[in-house]
Amino acid sequence: MPMTPRSRTASLEGEVRMVRTEKEKMLAGELYTANSPEIQADQGEARAWMQRFNANIDVPLAERYQLLEDRFAGVGAVRPQKSERRERPMPDSTMTLHAPC
Structure with missing residues (x-):
């Protein structure tokens, strides 16, 4: 991470x-002040x-990943590992789906 500019101030004691x-x-x-130029x-x-x-909602999933x-490279892994992927069951005609209130 690059160093950000800081300003020096002197106190009355000279430090x-x-x-x-x-x-x-x-x-x-x-x-902090949110309207600083850096923020x-x-x-x-x-x-x-x-x-x-x-805008790229219709592109293949690999391109979205x-x-x-590209955006979160410094944070960690983006793609879930195969062991972390869970298949969601597809609803059939006997299932009732409810929207949360």
């Missing part, structure tokens, strides 16, 4: 402290990716 960027505060779970840029990038992903892998 130098590093001030966190708004994104660093957000990732640390602290209060706004990340949101714009995420919005553009989401629009591309949603590739889009997920």
